[in-house]
Amino acid sequence: QIPLKYGASREGKRTDAAMQRWRENRFGQFIHFGLYSLAGGHWNGKYVEGAAEWIKGNARISDEDYEALTRQFVLPEFDAREWARIAKEMGVKYSVITTKHHEGFCLWPSEYTDYDVSRTPFGRDLLKEYVDAYTQEGIDVYFYYSIIDWNHPDWRSRVETVEDSLAFFRYCDFMNKQITELMTRYPEVKGFWFDGTWDKSVVKFGKITWDIEQLMHRLNPGIICGSRLRVDEKGARHFDTNGKLMGDYEQGWERSLPEKAPQNDWECVMTIPENQWGYQADWRGHIKSATEIIEMLAAATSMNGNFVLNFGPKGDGSLREEEKQMARKVGKWMQLNGEAIYGCVQAPLKPQKWGYYTRHRDNGFVYMVVCYQPVSGMLKVVLPTGSVIENCVVLGKEGMELKPEKSTKNEFVIPAPEVKDGFPYVIRLKLKEGD
Ligand SMILES: C#C[C@@H]1N[C@@H](C)[C@@H](O)[C@H]1O
Numbered sequence: 001q002i003p004l005k006y007g008a009s010r011e012g013k014r015t016d017a018a019m020q021r022w023r024e025n026r027f028g029q030f031i032h033f034g035l036y037s038l039a040g041g042h043w044n045g046k047y048v049e050g051a052a053e054w055i056k057g058n059a060r061i062s063d064e065d066y067e068a069l070t071r072q073f074v075l076p077e078f079d080a081r082e083w084a085r086i087a088k089e090m091g092v093k094y095s096v097i098t099t100k101h102h103e104g105f106c107l108w109p110s111e112y113t114d115y116d117v118s119r120t121p122f123g124r125d126l127l128k129e130y131v132d133a134y135t136q137e138g139i140d141v142y143f144y145y146s147i148i149d150w151n152h153p154d155w156r157s158r159v160e161t162v163e164d165s166l167a168f169f170r171y172c173d174f175m176n177k178q179i180t181e182l183m184t185r186y187p188e189v190k191g192f193w194f195d196g197t198w199d200k201s202v203v204k205f206g207k208i209t210w211d212i213e214q215l216m217h218r219l220n221p222g223i224i225c226g227s228r229l230r231v232d233e234k235g236a237r238h239f240d241t242n243g244k245l246m247g248d249y250e251q252g253w254e255r256s257l258p259e260k261a262p263q264n265d266w267e268c269v270m271t272i273p274e275n276q277w278g279y280q281a282d283w284r285g286h287i288k289s290a291t292e293i294i295e296m297l298a299a300a301t302s303m304n305g306n307f308v309l310n311f312g313p314k315g316d317g318s319l320r321e322e323e324k325q326m327a328r329k330v331g332k333w334m335q336l337n338g339e340a341i342y343g344c345v346q347a348p349l350k351p352q353k354w355g356y357y358t359r360h361r362d363n364g365f366v367y368m369v370v371c372y373q374p375v376s377g378m379l380k381v382v383l384p385t386g387s388v389i390e391n392c393v394v395l396g397k398e399g400m401e402l403k404p405e406k407s408t409k410n411e412f413v414i415p416a417p418e419v420k421d422g423f424p425y426v427i428r429l430k431l432k433e434g435d
Helices: 017-025 035-039 052-058 063-072 080-090 126-136 162-185 200-204 207-219 290-302 321-340
Strands: 027-031 094-100 140-146 191-195 250-254 266-270 305-311 355-360 366-370 378-382 388-394 405-408 411-415 425-432
Touching: 017 140, 017 305, 027 080, 035 052, 035 063, 080 126, 080 321, 094 126, 126 140, 140 162, 162 207, 191 207, 266 290, 290 305, 290 321, 290 355, 290 366, 305 321, 321 355, 321 366, 321 425, 366 378, 388 411
Parallel strands: 027 094, 027 305, 094 140, 140 191, 250 266, 266 305
Antiparallel strands: 355 366, 366 425, 378 411, 388 425, 405 411
Protein backbone atom coordinates (compact mmCIF):
# COMPACT_ATOMS: atom_id res chain seq x y z
CA GLN A 1 0.00 0.00 0.00
CA ILE A 2 1.56 3.28 -1.09
CA PRO A 3 0.65 6.22 1.20
CA LEU A 4 -1.75 8.44 -0.76
CA LYS A 5 -3.18 11.81 0.19
CA TYR A 6 -5.67 11.99 -2.70
CA GLY A 7 -6.60 8.37 -3.34
CA ALA A 8 -9.88 6.69 -2.40
CA SER A 9 -11.61 8.81 0.26
CA ARG A 10 -13.55 5.81 1.58
CA GLU A 11 -13.57 2.01 1.12
CA GLY A 12 -16.26 -0.54 0.35
CA LYS A 13 -19.84 -0.11 -0.85
CA ARG A 14 -21.83 2.80 0.60
CA THR A 15 -24.68 1.55 2.80
CA ASP A 16 -26.63 4.80 3.27
CA ALA A 17 -30.19 5.29 2.01
CA ALA A 18 -29.23 7.61 -0.88
CA MET A 19 -26.87 5.02 -2.36
CA GLN A 20 -29.32 2.18 -1.73
CA ARG A 21 -31.91 4.19 -3.71
CA TRP A 22 -29.39 4.58 -6.55
CA ARG A 23 -28.95 0.77 -6.56
CA GLU A 24 -32.67 0.06 -6.49
CA ASN A 25 -33.30 2.50 -9.34
CA ARG A 26 -31.28 0.23 -11.68
CA PHE A 27 -32.57 1.87 -14.93
CA GLY A 28 -31.68 5.43 -15.93
CA GLN A 29 -31.78 7.85 -18.84
CA PHE A 30 -28.96 10.05 -20.16
CA ILE A 31 -29.86 13.32 -21.88
CA HIS A 32 -27.21 14.90 -24.09
CA PHE A 33 -28.39 18.37 -25.04
CA GLY A 34 -26.42 21.50 -25.94
CA LEU A 35 -25.41 23.78 -28.83
CA TYR A 36 -24.19 20.65 -30.67
CA SER A 37 -27.87 19.53 -30.80
CA LEU A 38 -28.55 22.40 -33.21
CA ALA A 39 -25.86 21.16 -35.61
CA GLY A 40 -27.30 17.61 -35.53
CA GLY A 41 -23.99 16.10 -36.65
CA HIS A 42 -23.95 18.17 -39.88
CA TRP A 43 -22.02 21.32 -40.83
CA ASN A 44 -22.30 23.42 -44.01
CA GLY A 45 -24.85 20.88 -45.21
CA LYS A 46 -22.49 17.95 -44.85
CA TYR A 47 -22.58 14.88 -42.58
CA VAL A 48 -19.70 15.05 -40.08
CA GLU A 49 -18.04 11.80 -39.01
CA GLY A 50 -17.66 11.11 -35.29
CA ALA A 51 -19.81 11.72 -32.23
CA ALA A 52 -22.24 14.61 -32.88
CA GLU A 53 -21.49 16.30 -29.53
CA TRP A 54 -17.84 16.57 -30.61
CA ILE A 55 -18.72 18.35 -33.88
CA LYS A 56 -16.77 21.53 -33.02
CA GLY A 57 -13.51 19.65 -33.27
CA ASN A 58 -14.62 17.04 -35.80
CA ALA A 59 -15.67 19.74 -38.29
CA ARG A 60 -12.91 22.18 -37.26
CA ILE A 61 -15.47 24.92 -36.51
CA SER A 62 -14.04 28.28 -35.39
CA ASP A 63 -14.96 29.61 -31.94
CA GLU A 64 -16.84 32.46 -33.62
CA ASP A 65 -18.91 30.21 -35.91
CA TYR A 66 -19.66 27.80 -33.09
CA GLU A 67 -20.71 30.53 -30.68
CA ALA A 68 -23.10 31.82 -33.36
CA LEU A 69 -25.17 28.72 -32.53
CA THR A 70 -26.26 30.52 -29.34
CA ARG A 71 -28.36 32.78 -31.57
CA GLN A 72 -30.16 29.72 -33.01
CA PHE A 73 -30.89 28.30 -29.53
CA VAL A 74 -34.64 29.03 -29.67
CA LEU A 75 -36.10 25.58 -28.81
CA PRO A 76 -39.64 26.15 -30.15
CA GLU A 77 -40.57 22.50 -29.38
CA PHE A 78 -38.90 22.24 -25.96
CA ASP A 79 -41.18 20.98 -23.18
CA ALA A 80 -39.42 19.48 -20.14
CA ARG A 81 -42.72 17.92 -19.05
CA GLU A 82 -42.88 15.99 -22.32
CA TRP A 83 -39.28 14.78 -21.87
CA ALA A 84 -40.18 13.72 -18.31
CA ARG A 85 -43.43 12.04 -19.43
CA ILE A 86 -41.55 9.95 -21.99
CA ALA A 87 -38.83 9.08 -19.46
CA LYS A 88 -41.56 7.95 -17.07
CA GLU A 89 -43.21 5.93 -19.84
CA MET A 90 -39.89 4.18 -20.52
CA GLY A 91 -39.68 3.21 -16.85
CA VAL A 92 -36.47 4.97 -15.87
CA LYS A 93 -36.04 5.89 -12.21
CA TYR A 94 -33.27 8.44 -12.72
CA SER A 95 -32.03 10.78 -15.41
CA VAL A 96 -28.63 12.38 -16.04
CA ILE A 97 -28.54 15.62 -18.06
CA THR A 98 -25.54 17.37 -19.59
CA THR A 99 -25.57 20.64 -17.65
CA LYS A 100 -22.34 21.52 -19.50
CA HIS A 101 -20.64 19.28 -22.07
CA HIS A 102 -17.09 19.73 -23.36
CA GLU A 103 -18.28 22.71 -25.49
CA GLY A 104 -18.68 24.72 -22.27
CA PHE A 105 -22.24 25.93 -22.95
CA CYS A 106 -24.35 25.84 -19.77
CA LEU A 107 -28.02 24.82 -19.68
CA TRP A 108 -28.57 27.08 -16.67
CA PRO A 109 -28.06 30.87 -16.19
CA SER A 110 -24.65 30.69 -14.51
CA GLU A 111 -23.30 33.64 -12.53
CA TYR A 112 -19.77 32.75 -13.68
CA THR A 113 -20.11 32.79 -17.45
CA ASP A 114 -22.41 34.28 -20.07
CA TYR A 115 -21.96 31.22 -22.32
CA ASP A 116 -25.28 29.90 -21.18
CA VAL A 117 -29.03 29.81 -21.86
CA SER A 118 -29.51 33.40 -20.65
CA ARG A 119 -27.57 34.61 -23.73
CA THR A 120 -29.90 32.87 -26.18
CA PRO A 121 -33.34 33.67 -27.69
CA PHE A 122 -34.65 30.77 -25.55
CA GLY A 123 -33.46 32.68 -22.48
CA ARG A 124 -35.12 30.46 -19.85
CA ASP A 125 -33.52 28.31 -17.13
CA LEU A 126 -33.76 25.01 -19.02
CA LEU A 127 -32.13 23.07 -16.18
CA LYS A 128 -34.73 24.26 -13.68
CA GLU A 129 -37.56 23.24 -15.99
CA TYR A 130 -35.93 19.80 -16.43
CA VAL A 131 -35.37 19.35 -12.66
CA ASP A 132 -38.95 20.37 -11.83
CA ALA A 133 -40.55 18.23 -14.54
CA TYR A 134 -38.56 15.06 -13.74
CA THR A 135 -38.94 15.52 -9.99
CA GLN A 136 -42.67 15.92 -10.57
CA GLU A 137 -42.68 12.54 -12.34
CA GLY A 138 -40.77 10.97 -9.41
CA ILE A 139 -37.58 10.53 -11.44
CA ASP A 140 -34.31 11.32 -9.61
CA VAL A 141 -32.12 13.92 -11.35
CA TYR A 142 -28.34 13.76 -11.77
CA PHE A 143 -26.06 16.32 -13.40
CA TYR A 144 -23.44 15.50 -16.00
CA TYR A 145 -20.65 18.10 -15.80
CA SER A 146 -17.66 18.18 -18.15
CA ILE A 147 -14.32 19.10 -16.59
CA ILE A 148 -13.09 19.80 -20.14
CA ASP A 149 -14.34 23.20 -21.32
CA TRP A 150 -13.33 24.15 -24.86
CA ASN A 151 -14.86 27.61 -24.48
CA HIS A 152 -13.33 28.83 -21.21
CA PRO A 153 -10.16 30.90 -21.80
CA ASP A 154 -8.47 29.38 -18.74
CA TRP A 155 -9.14 25.71 -19.60
CA ARG A 156 -5.91 23.86 -20.36
CA SER A 157 -5.73 20.30 -21.67
CA ARG A 158 -2.08 20.29 -20.57
CA VAL A 159 -0.11 22.45 -18.16
CA GLU A 160 3.45 23.12 -19.30
CA THR A 161 4.24 26.70 -18.35
CA VAL A 162 3.73 28.91 -15.29
CA GLU A 163 1.11 30.80 -17.32
CA ASP A 164 -0.68 27.48 -18.00
CA SER A 165 -0.78 26.60 -14.33
CA LEU A 166 -2.07 30.06 -13.31
CA ALA A 167 -4.81 29.78 -15.94
CA PHE A 168 -5.65 26.17 -15.07
CA PHE A 169 -6.07 26.97 -11.38
CA ARG A 170 -8.26 29.97 -12.27
CA TYR A 171 -10.32 27.49 -14.27
CA CYS A 172 -10.53 25.12 -11.28
CA ASP A 173 -11.83 28.00 -9.17
CA PHE A 174 -14.46 28.69 -11.86
CA MET A 175 -15.40 25.00 -11.88
CA ASN A 176 -15.77 24.82 -8.08
CA LYS A 177 -17.98 27.91 -8.20
CA GLN A 178 -20.18 26.34 -10.90
CA ILE A 179 -20.49 23.05 -9.01
CA THR A 180 -21.46 24.96 -5.86
CA GLU A 181 -23.93 26.96 -7.93
CA LEU A 182 -25.49 23.81 -9.37
CA MET A 183 -25.85 22.20 -5.93
CA THR A 184 -27.37 25.29 -4.32
CA ARG A 185 -29.65 26.40 -7.16
CA TYR A 186 -30.94 22.84 -7.70
CA PRO A 187 -30.84 21.08 -4.28
CA GLU A 188 -32.91 18.21 -5.75
CA VAL A 189 -29.81 16.95 -7.55
CA LYS A 190 -28.95 13.46 -6.28
CA GLY A 191 -25.50 13.17 -7.81
CA PHE A 192 -22.94 14.24 -10.40
CA TRP A 193 -21.71 12.46 -13.51
CA PHE A 194 -18.32 14.02 -14.25
CA ASP A 195 -16.69 13.50 -17.62
CA GLY A 196 -13.58 14.73 -19.43
CA THR A 197 -11.00 13.84 -16.80
CA TRP A 198 -8.57 12.18 -19.22
CA ASP A 199 -6.63 15.29 -20.30
CA LYS A 200 -3.05 15.63 -19.07
CA SER A 201 -3.84 18.72 -16.97
CA VAL A 202 -6.33 16.80 -14.79
CA VAL A 203 -4.15 13.69 -14.60
CA LYS A 204 -1.19 15.86 -13.53
CA PHE A 205 -3.14 17.65 -10.77
CA GLY A 206 -5.35 14.86 -9.42
CA LYS A 207 -5.84 16.82 -6.18
CA ILE A 208 -8.33 19.10 -7.96
CA THR A 209 -10.65 16.10 -8.26
CA TRP A 210 -10.21 15.28 -4.55
CA ASP A 211 -11.10 18.94 -3.83
CA ILE A 212 -14.29 18.68 -5.92
CA GLU A 213 -15.32 15.52 -4.07
CA GLN A 214 -14.70 17.19 -0.71
CA LEU A 215 -16.60 20.31 -1.81
CA MET A 216 -19.63 18.28 -2.89
CA HIS A 217 -19.73 16.29 0.37
CA ARG A 218 -19.53 19.50 2.41
CA LEU A 219 -22.57 20.81 0.53
CA ASN A 220 -24.49 17.50 0.57
CA PRO A 221 -23.00 14.47 2.40
CA GLY A 222 -25.39 12.13 0.57
CA ILE A 223 -24.40 13.28 -2.94
CA ILE A 224 -23.47 10.44 -5.29
CA CYS A 225 -20.48 10.63 -7.60
CA GLY A 226 -18.88 7.96 -9.79
CA SER A 227 -15.23 7.06 -10.22
CA ARG A 228 -14.72 8.97 -13.49
CA LEU A 229 -14.23 12.25 -11.60
CA ARG A 230 -11.26 10.98 -9.69
CA VAL A 231 -7.54 11.00 -10.28
CA ASP A 232 -5.05 10.42 -7.43
CA GLU A 233 -1.78 12.28 -7.03
CA LYS A 234 0.05 9.63 -9.04
CA GLY A 235 -2.30 10.05 -12.02
CA ALA A 236 -4.31 6.86 -11.42
CA ARG A 237 -7.93 7.19 -12.62
CA HIS A 238 -11.09 5.44 -11.35
CA PHE A 239 -9.02 3.13 -9.11
CA ASP A 240 -6.24 4.73 -7.06
CA THR A 241 -2.63 3.60 -7.13
CA ASN A 242 -3.46 1.01 -4.44
CA GLY A 243 -6.29 -0.39 -6.58
CA LYS A 244 -9.06 1.09 -4.45
CA LEU A 245 -12.16 2.45 -6.21
CA MET A 246 -12.40 6.24 -5.97
CA GLY A 247 -15.96 7.55 -5.86
CA ASP A 248 -19.18 5.67 -5.11
CA TYR A 249 -19.42 3.36 -8.13
CA GLU A 250 -17.38 2.23 -11.12
CA GLN A 251 -18.15 4.70 -13.88
CA GLY A 252 -15.94 3.31 -16.65
CA TRP A 253 -18.55 1.17 -18.44
CA GLU A 254 -19.23 3.52 -21.34
CA ARG A 255 -20.95 1.62 -24.21
CA SER A 256 -19.81 -1.68 -22.73
CA LEU A 257 -20.90 -4.25 -20.19
CA PRO A 258 -18.58 -6.35 -17.96
CA GLU A 259 -18.26 -10.10 -18.63
CA LYS A 260 -18.84 -10.88 -14.96
CA ALA A 261 -20.15 -9.01 -11.94
CA PRO A 262 -17.64 -6.41 -10.69
CA GLN A 263 -17.02 -6.30 -6.94
CA ASN A 264 -18.10 -2.65 -6.71
CA ASP A 265 -21.31 -0.89 -7.56
CA TRP A 266 -21.13 0.03 -11.24
CA GLU A 267 -23.11 1.65 -14.05
CA CYS A 268 -23.14 1.19 -17.82
CA VAL A 269 -24.11 4.11 -20.08
CA MET A 270 -25.27 3.13 -23.58
CA THR A 271 -26.12 4.76 -26.91
CA ILE A 272 -28.80 3.55 -29.29
CA PRO A 273 -26.56 3.99 -32.38
CA GLU A 274 -22.93 2.83 -32.16
CA ASN A 275 -21.54 6.12 -30.77
CA GLN A 276 -23.83 9.15 -30.88
CA TRP A 277 -24.71 10.94 -27.61
CA GLY A 278 -25.75 14.37 -28.93
CA TYR A 279 -28.40 14.64 -31.66
CA GLN A 280 -27.17 13.25 -34.99
CA ALA A 281 -29.86 13.79 -37.66
CA ASP A 282 -28.59 10.89 -39.77
CA TRP A 283 -28.08 7.78 -37.65
CA ARG A 284 -25.84 5.31 -39.46
CA GLY A 285 -24.70 1.76 -38.75
CA HIS A 286 -26.43 -0.56 -36.30
CA ILE A 287 -29.31 1.01 -34.35
CA LYS A 288 -30.06 -1.08 -31.27
CA SER A 289 -33.59 -2.45 -30.95
CA ALA A 290 -35.69 -2.33 -27.80
CA THR A 291 -35.08 -6.09 -27.46
CA GLU A 292 -31.31 -5.54 -27.46
CA ILE A 293 -31.63 -2.72 -24.91
CA ILE A 294 -33.82 -4.86 -22.63
CA GLU A 295 -31.25 -7.66 -22.78
CA MET A 296 -28.48 -5.21 -21.77
CA LEU A 297 -30.61 -3.90 -18.89
CA ALA A 298 -31.25 -7.46 -17.69
CA ALA A 299 -27.56 -8.35 -18.06
CA ALA A 300 -26.54 -5.31 -16.00
CA THR A 301 -29.08 -6.08 -13.27
CA SER A 302 -27.93 -9.72 -13.18
CA MET A 303 -24.43 -8.42 -12.35
CA ASN A 304 -25.49 -5.86 -9.68
CA GLY A 305 -25.13 -2.92 -12.09
CA ASN A 306 -27.20 0.04 -13.30
CA PHE A 307 -28.00 0.67 -16.95
CA VAL A 308 -28.47 4.17 -18.41
CA LEU A 309 -29.83 4.66 -21.95
CA ASN A 310 -28.93 7.84 -23.82
CA PHE A 311 -31.36 10.19 -25.59
CA GLY A 312 -30.11 13.09 -27.72
CA PRO A 313 -32.97 15.60 -28.14
CA LYS A 314 -33.20 17.56 -31.40
CA GLY A 315 -32.09 21.17 -31.85
CA ASP A 316 -35.69 22.41 -31.66
CA GLY A 317 -36.03 20.84 -28.20
CA SER A 318 -38.18 17.88 -29.25
CA LEU A 319 -37.30 14.21 -28.87
CA ARG A 320 -36.60 12.21 -32.03
CA GLU A 321 -39.17 9.68 -33.17
CA GLU A 322 -36.84 6.66 -32.80
CA GLU A 323 -36.25 7.52 -29.14
CA LYS A 324 -39.95 7.97 -28.45
CA GLN A 325 -40.54 4.56 -30.06
CA MET A 326 -37.79 3.07 -27.89
CA ALA A 327 -39.38 4.55 -24.78
CA ARG A 328 -42.76 3.10 -25.71
CA LYS A 329 -41.46 -0.41 -26.37
CA VAL A 330 -39.08 -0.63 -23.41
CA GLY A 331 -41.70 0.97 -21.18
CA LYS A 332 -44.33 -1.59 -22.16
CA TRP A 333 -41.88 -4.39 -21.28
CA MET A 334 -40.97 -2.70 -17.98
CA GLN A 335 -44.63 -2.35 -17.02
CA LEU A 336 -45.02 -6.12 -17.20
CA ASN A 337 -41.52 -7.21 -16.12
CA GLY A 338 -40.07 -4.35 -14.07
CA GLU A 339 -40.18 -6.42 -10.86
CA ALA A 340 -37.28 -8.44 -12.33
CA ILE A 341 -35.20 -5.24 -12.61
CA TYR A 342 -36.10 -2.63 -9.96
CA GLY A 343 -34.56 -3.48 -6.59
CA CYS A 344 -32.97 -6.62 -8.04
CA VAL A 345 -29.47 -8.01 -7.69
CA GLN A 346 -27.34 -10.94 -8.86
CA ALA A 347 -28.96 -14.30 -8.13
CA PRO A 348 -26.87 -17.08 -6.47
CA LEU A 349 -27.52 -19.50 -9.36
CA LYS A 350 -25.22 -20.88 -12.04
CA PRO A 351 -25.63 -18.66 -15.14
CA GLN A 352 -27.32 -20.41 -18.09
CA LYS A 353 -27.28 -19.79 -21.85
CA TRP A 354 -30.95 -18.80 -22.14
CA GLY A 355 -30.39 -15.39 -20.49
CA TYR A 356 -30.05 -13.79 -17.08
CA TYR A 357 -31.12 -14.51 -13.51
CA THR A 358 -31.98 -11.69 -11.17
CA ARG A 359 -33.08 -11.87 -7.56
CA HIS A 360 -35.31 -9.32 -5.84
CA ARG A 361 -33.74 -7.87 -2.71
CA ASP A 362 -36.91 -8.24 -0.66
CA ASN A 363 -39.61 -10.42 -2.19
CA GLY A 364 -37.51 -13.59 -2.24
CA PHE A 365 -38.28 -14.38 -5.88
CA VAL A 366 -35.68 -15.33 -8.49
CA TYR A 367 -36.35 -14.18 -12.05
CA MET A 368 -35.27 -15.75 -15.34
CA VAL A 369 -35.05 -13.14 -18.12
CA VAL A 370 -35.11 -15.39 -21.19
CA CYS A 371 -33.39 -13.83 -24.21
CA TYR A 372 -32.29 -17.00 -26.05
CA GLN A 373 -35.06 -19.52 -26.73
CA PRO A 374 -33.61 -23.08 -26.57
CA VAL A 375 -34.10 -25.30 -29.67
CA SER A 376 -34.78 -28.16 -27.22
CA GLY A 377 -37.77 -26.23 -25.90
CA MET A 378 -36.37 -26.79 -22.41
CA LEU A 379 -34.93 -24.09 -20.10
CA LYS A 380 -32.26 -25.53 -17.81
CA VAL A 381 -32.01 -24.43 -14.16
CA VAL A 382 -29.36 -25.77 -11.77
CA LEU A 383 -30.26 -25.32 -8.09
CA PRO A 384 -28.20 -25.60 -4.92
CA THR A 385 -28.28 -29.15 -3.54
CA GLY A 386 -31.66 -30.03 -2.09
CA SER A 387 -33.45 -26.89 -3.28
CA VAL A 388 -36.63 -27.25 -5.31
CA ILE A 389 -38.83 -24.98 -7.39
CA GLU A 390 -41.98 -24.39 -5.38
CA ASN A 391 -43.71 -22.14 -7.93
CA CYS A 392 -42.92 -21.18 -11.51
CA VAL A 393 -44.91 -18.72 -13.62
CA VAL A 394 -44.38 -16.40 -16.59
CA LEU A 395 -44.92 -12.75 -15.65
CA GLY A 396 -48.20 -11.72 -17.23
CA LYS A 397 -49.47 -15.30 -17.18
CA GLU A 398 -49.45 -15.91 -13.45
CA GLY A 399 -52.54 -18.12 -13.73
CA MET A 400 -50.72 -20.71 -15.80
CA GLU A 401 -48.10 -22.43 -13.64
CA LEU A 402 -45.21 -24.05 -15.50
CA LYS A 403 -44.19 -27.57 -14.46
CA PRO A 404 -40.42 -27.96 -13.99
CA GLU A 405 -39.10 -31.52 -14.28
CA LYS A 406 -36.01 -32.82 -12.54
CA SER A 407 -33.62 -33.96 -15.26
CA THR A 408 -30.45 -34.83 -13.33
CA LYS A 409 -28.98 -34.17 -9.86
CA ASN A 410 -29.88 -30.55 -8.90
CA GLU A 411 -30.84 -29.89 -12.52
CA PHE A 412 -34.39 -29.04 -13.58
CA VAL A 413 -35.86 -28.25 -16.98
CA ILE A 414 -38.78 -25.89 -17.56
CA PRO A 415 -40.82 -26.20 -20.78
CA ALA A 416 -40.09 -22.92 -22.58
CA PRO A 417 -43.20 -20.78 -23.19
CA GLU A 418 -43.75 -19.63 -26.76
CA VAL A 419 -42.16 -16.27 -27.71
CA LYS A 420 -44.82 -14.22 -29.46
CA ASP A 421 -43.78 -10.55 -29.55
CA GLY A 422 -40.03 -10.72 -30.19
CA PHE A 423 -39.21 -9.61 -26.66
CA PRO A 424 -37.54 -11.47 -23.76
CA TYR A 425 -40.00 -13.02 -21.33
CA VAL A 426 -39.59 -13.41 -17.58
CA ILE A 427 -40.21 -16.51 -15.50
CA ARG A 428 -40.62 -15.97 -11.76
CA LEU A 429 -39.36 -18.76 -9.50
CA LYS A 430 -40.21 -19.35 -5.87
CA LEU A 431 -37.47 -21.60 -4.58
CA LYS A 432 -37.64 -23.78 -1.50
CA GLU A 433 -34.26 -24.20 0.12
CA GLY A 434 -33.05 -27.73 0.72
CA ASP A 435 -33.25 -28.97 4.37
C1 LIG B 1 -15.80 10.58 -24.99
C2 LIG B 1 -16.76 10.98 -24.51
C3 LIG B 1 -17.99 11.51 -23.91
N1 LIG B 1 -18.46 10.62 -22.85
C4 LIG B 1 -19.80 10.23 -23.15
C5 LIG B 1 -20.64 10.01 -21.91
C6 LIG B 1 -20.31 11.36 -24.02
O1 LIG B 1 -20.59 12.54 -23.29
C7 LIG B 1 -19.09 11.57 -24.92
O2 LIG B 1 -19.12 12.77 -25.63
